Amino acid sequence: MAIKLDPYVEKQSIPCIKYDRTPQKWADLEQCVMCVYCDDRQKDDIWKILNQFGVKVKGWSYEREVIEKWLPGGIHLERWIEQHDLPEKEAEKIRAESRQKYDECFFDNPNNICMGWNQ
Numbered sequence: 001m002a003i004k005l006d007p008y009v010e011k012q013s014i015p016c017i018k019y020d021r022t023p024q025k026w027a028d029l030e031q032c033v034m035c036v037y038c039d040d041r042q043k044d045d046i047w048k049i050l051n052q053f054g055v056k057v058k059g060w061s062y063e064r065e066v067i068e069k070w071l072p073g074g075i076h077l078e079r080w081i082e083q084h085d086l087p088e089k090e091a092e093k094i095r096a097e098s099r100q101k102y103d104e105c106f107f108d109n110p111n112n113i114c115m116g117w118n119q
Contacts, residue, residue, distance in 0.1 A: 026083035
């Protein structure tokens with residue numbers, strides 16, 4: 001799928017696509033996830049492109065909703081901590097690091113363009 005969709009990313013018809021290499025065990029997934037990033041106004045056109053390649057399942061989340069899920073207390077971060085069976089002291093460290101990372105990248109600079117971070 002990545003090879004087929006790469007020309008659309010290169011032409012900037014699709015702004016960004018991110019793929020899992022393996023299913024995310026912490027989220028109890030059995031299949032890999034493909035995340036397609038775009039402006040709300042582009043989603044219908046991008047869905048037409050994805051549909052041409054057999055993509056049938058879609059979900060839509062705004063970036064702020066995804067961020068909230070990865071903040072301390074958010075469903076993704078808490079599920080990840082639980083799946084890794086971390087002691088509470090380590091879990092609190094992870095929560096603090098998450099808060100710091102999001103503060104630095106988003107909340108402390110709300111007018112900056114989001115460039116993400118290395119993973």
